[in-house]
Amino acid sequence: xxxxxxxxxxxxxxxxxxxxxxxxxxxxxxxxxxxxxxxxxxxxxxxxxxxxxxxxxxxxxxxxxxxxxxxxxxxxxxxxxxxxxxxxxxxxxxxxxxxxxxxxxxxxxxxxxxxxxxxxxxxxxxxxxxxxxxxxxxxxxxxxxxxxxxxxxxxxxxxxxxxxxxxxxxxxxxxxxxxxxxxxxxxxxxxxxxxxxxxxxxxxxxxxxxxxxxxxxxxxxxxxxxxxxxxxxxxxxxxxxxxxxxxxxxxxxxxxxxxxxxxxxxxxxxxxxxxxxxxxxxxxxxxxxxxxxxxxxxxxxxxxxxxxxxxxxxxxxxxxxxxxxxxxxxxxxxxxxxxxxxxxxxxxxxxxxxxxxxxxxxxxxxxxxxxxxxxxxxxxxxxxxxxxxxxxxxxxxxxxxxxxxxxxxxxxxxxxxxxxxxxxxxxxxxxxxxxxxxxxxxxxxxxxxxxxxxxxxxxxxxxxxxxxxxxxxxxxxxxxxxxxxxxxxxxxxxxxxxxxxxxxxxxxxxxxxxxxxxxxxxxxxxxxxxxxxxxxxxxxxxxxxxxxxxxxxxxxxxxxxxxxxxxxxxxxxxxxxxxxxxxxxxxxxxxxxxxxxxxxxxxxxxxxxxxxxxxxxxxxxxxxxxxxxxxxxxxxxxxxxxxxxxxxxxxxxxx
Amino acid sequence: xxxxxxxxxxxxxxxxxxxxxxxxxxxxxxxxxxxxxxxxxxxxxxxxxxxxxxxxxxxxxxxxxxxxxxxxxxxxxxxxxxxxxxxxxxxxxxxxxxxxxxxxxxxxxxxxxxxxxxxxxxxxxxxxxxxxxxxxxxxxxxxxxxxxxxxxxxxxxxxxxxxx
Numbered sequence: 138x139x140x141x142x143x144x145x146x147x148x149x150x151x152x153x154x155x156x157x158x159x160x161x162x163x164x165x166x167x168x169x170x171x172x173x174x175x176x177x178x179x180x181x182x183x184x185x186x187x188x189x190x191x192x193x194x195x196x197x198x199x200x201x202x203x204x205x206x207x208x209x210x211x212x213x214x215x216x217x218x219x220x221x222x223x224x225x226x227x228x229x230x231x232x233x234x235x236x237x238x239x240x241x242x243x244x245x246x247x248x249x250x251x252x253x254x255x256x257x258x259x260x261x262x263x264x265x266x267x268x269x270x271x272x273x274x275x276x277x278x279x280x281x282x283x284x285x286x287x288x289x290x291x292x293x294x295x296x297x298x299x300x301x302x303x304x305x306x307x308x309x310x311x312x313x314x315x316x317x318x319x320x321x322x323x324x325x326x327x328x329x330x331x332x333x334x335x336x337x338x339x340x341x342x343x344x345x346x347x348x349x350x351x352x353x354x355x356x357x358x359x360x361x362x363x364x365x366x367x368x369x370x371x372x373x374x375x376x377x378x379x380x381x382x383x384x385x386x387x388x389x390x391x392x393x394x395x396x397x398x399x400x401x402x403x404x405x406x407x408x409x410x411x412x413x414x415x416x417x418x419x420x421x422x423x424x425x426x427x428x429x430x431x432x433x434x435x436x437x438x439x440x441x442x443x444x445x446x447x448x449x450x451x452x453x454x455x456x457x458x459x460x461x462x463x464x465x466x467x468x469x470x471x472x473x474x475x476x477x478x479x480x481x482x483x484x485x486x487x488x489x490x491x492x493x494x495x496x497x498x499x500x501x502x503x504x505x506x507x508x509x510x511x512x513x514x515x516x517x518x519x520x521x522x523x524x525x526x527x528x529x530x531x532x533x534x535x536x537x538x539x540x541x542x543x544x545x546x547x548x549x550x551x552x553x554x555x556x557x558x559x560x561x562x563x564x565x566x567x568x569x570x571x572x573x574x575x576x577x578x579x580x581x582x583x584x585x586x587x588x589x590x591x592x593x594x595x596x597x598x599x600x601x602x603x604x605x606x607x608x609x610x611x612x613x614x615x616x617x618x619x620x621x622x623x624x625x626x627x628x629x630x631x632x633x634x635x636x637x638x639x640x641x642x643x644x645x646x647x648x649x650x651x652x653x654x655x656x657x658x659x660x661x662x663x664x665x666x667x668x669x670x671x672x673x674x675x676x677x678x679x680x681x682x683x684x685x686x687x688x689x690x691x692x693x694x695x696x697x698x699x700x701x702x703x704x705x706x707x708x709x710x711x712x713x714x715x716x717x718x719x720x721x722x723x724x725x726x727x728x729x730x731x732x733x734x735x736x737x738x739x740x741x742x743x744x745x746x747x748x749x750x751x752x753x754x755x756x757x758x759x760x761x762x763x764x765x766x767x768x769x770x771x772x773x774x775x776x777x778x779x780x781x782x783x784x785x786x787x788x789x790x791x792x
Numbered sequence: 793x794x795x796x797x798x799x800x801x802x803x804x805x806x807x808x809x810x811x812x813x814x815x816x817x818x819x820x821x822x823x824x825x826x827x828x829x830x831x832x833x834x835x836x837x838x839x840x841x842x843x844x845x846x847x848x849x850x851x852x853x854x855x856x857x858x859x860x861x862x863x864x865x866x867x868x869x870x871x872x873x874x875x876x877x878x879x880x881x882x883x884x885x886x887x888x889x890x891x892x893x894x895x896x897x898x899x900x901x902x903x904x905x906x907x908x909x910x911x912x913x914x915x916x917x918x919x920x921x922x923x924x925x926x927x928x929x930x931x932x933x934x935x936x937x938x939x940x941x942x943x944x945x946x947x948x949x950x951x952x953x954x955x956x
Contacts, residue, residue, distance in 0.1 A: 210826045211816035211919075238812075238839075245827065285838070298837075320839045347899055349819075349827035359820055363919065366813070370921055424842030427811035432921035434809040452842070589816040 216429025322452020451574025461492020631738025
C-alpha cells in the first residue's frame, strides 16, 4: 500500500547489528500526522523504544537518522537531516543536525528514517545502494579518519556520488562528544552521536538512492518554492551570509558584547579582528559551497597558504568553531583555528565541546585548580594553540590526561573537584555554545531549557538580539515589542523562547535549515503551514494553529523523554558565571541573568508545573499525548499537586 | 516550435556552489517529481575541494549524436540539438557518439532522453541561484566570458600575493 501522504518515502529501514537482521517497516501514518517527520518522528520513536535504563553506549540504545517530508525537494535548504539518540555525553535527549547531501539521498533510497540498534562484534558499515541494503565489513576502515573512510567506501562501491556519514577515530574511541561527519565537512556535531556509532562498531552509513520524492500539489509547491528562493536571493543579509558564511557573527557578536571570550568570562575579545570573517575571507577563502537545494550557500572552504600551518585546507570553520577555538580560548591565530577545525572534521569531533573543554582546562590552570602534576606534565594555557593541537590529539586517542578531557566538562569537574564545577560551562552536561545570556537574555533561557542541554539551535531568538523591530512586532504585538527587543531585559523572554522552540521544532521536523528561519528571519510558521500542506496533502496542516500544536507536542515529548530520566526544574539552570558574575566589560558590562523570572514565565506558558518543571497531565492530554502522561504517572513523574495551568494573567510581568 | 534557440546555455563552474537546484528543476519540469537522477543536467561534484561542474548537452554546432542517429530522430535547430521521440528506435548510437554525456538513458523508463532546453526557457538557468548557468544570446557569450574571465584573473592575483 502506498503511503497516504506525499513527501514521505513511507518506509523506515531498521537494522539490528547484533543479529545482522535488516527489515523495512511502514512509516506510521499517525506519526506523520502528529509529528511531521525528522526531529518529531525520531522523538516519538526514541520515546517508545529507548527507556530510562538504557546505557547510551550499550546495544539497546538506538541511532535514528531521520529526514522530513520536505527533504530532497526543491524547497530552499531541503538538504537537512537529523541524528537522534540517547546522548552518551549528557545521558538525556541527544540530537544533531547536518546539512550537505546525505539527507536527500536517504529519501531517494526510499526511506524516511534509518534506525540502527544492537552492536556488531566487528567493525561494519551499512551500505544502502539502489534498493540493496547490506551490512559490510569495515575492519579495513577501522582506525581511519572520516576523509579516508569516505574515499575508501566510494571506491569500494564504485560510485563517487555515494553519500557517506562516517565516524573518525574519536567515535571509535568513544570520545563523549564525537561527531558524525558527512561529505568531509558537514557534521552531525553535538551530543556525541559519533560515540553512539562507535559503540555499535558502525563505522559508516553509505547511501545512494535512485528514487524520487513526490509532492501532493506539484505546481503550487513549485511556484511556492521558487518564491521562497526569490525571497532568499533578495535578502541582503542572506547574501551577506553567502559572502562571509557564519563567521560573520564574530564581528556582530563583538559589537553587542556577546562574543564568548576566556571561557565565557567576558563577551568581548580585543583581538577579534584577527579571527573575524573579513580576515578569513581576505586571507584564506578559496571556495563557496552549498548544501542540497540551498540558495544561500554559506559554506566556505579555506586554505592556509603560508606559515606554520601551510597546506591546511578545510571546509568551514563555522562561527561556533571560531569562537570555541578562538575567543573562548583566547587564541587569535586563525591558521591554528583552521587546523583545529580540519582535524575535528577528520577525527570526527564536535568543535564546540572540544573548544569549550580546552578553555575549561585553561581556566583551571589559570586558577591553580589544575597543575602539571594532575595532567602528567601536560599544560594548557590561554591562547597556546600548540598545546590545543596536542590536547585534541590526546582527546581523540584518549592519551594521558586526554582520557579525562574526552568525557566533557561536567564529568571532568566531578572528577577533579576542588571547585572546578564553577568553571565548567555546561548545561545538563552539554558544553555551552557561542552565546551569552548576560548580553542576550533569551539565549540564557534557551541554554537553560533546551532539551539537549546548552543548545543554540532549538530556540535561539534573534529578533531581540539584532533588534528586528518589525518582525518582533508581528510576532509579539505592539504592546510587547519594546520588552522583547531589549536583550538586557528578562521581559517576555519566556514567551519568546517558548514561541521559537515550537516554531523551530516544526522547522526541524520538515526539515529545513536554521538559516533563513532563525536568521535572517525569512520563513516562519505561515510558510511552514503552507509548505507542509502542499508537500504532504494533509488539509489540517494548512491551518497555522495546527503547526503550533505540532511544535508544542514535539517539545513536550522531548521534555517527557528527559523527565523520564530525572530532569526537573533543578536542571534547567546556568553556570553561576551567567547568573552571579556581572559581565566584566564590553557593551553588556554589569549585566547578569535573572533566570528564575524567565523560567517562571516559560513554565507558565508551557502549562508545566512551576515548582518542578514537569509537564502536567492536562497539557499532555491537550496535545494528544495521553500515553505519555500515563507512562510518566506510572513512574511518579507527573507533578504531585495537579492544578489547572494558569491563564494568561501575569505573563510578561517578568521584566 | 521552439523559441529562443539563438541562445546558448553558458555554464561557469567557478560560480557553481553545488546546490543541485538545477537538477531538481529539470527533473520537476520533465517528470513532475524531484529525482536528480532523471535530470538532464548533472552537477559533477568534488565536495572535498569544493569544485562543481554542471554538465548537460552542449548543443554542439557539429553534433556527433546527429551524425550517429540512423533515423533522423536527432536533429539540429538553430544553435540547439533536439530529439524527436517518434522517430527514435532506442539504438543508443547517440549515447556512444556523444563525448560529453549529453545523451542519457532515463533510469525509470530506460529510454534515450536529452536536454530539450525546456521549450526555450531552460529551467536550470532560470532557477540557478548563483548565475553559474545562464541562458545567453549566442553572440553575447564571448563578451560574457570576457567579463567572467577578467574576474577570475582578479581572483588569481589575490591567490599569489604573498601574505603580509
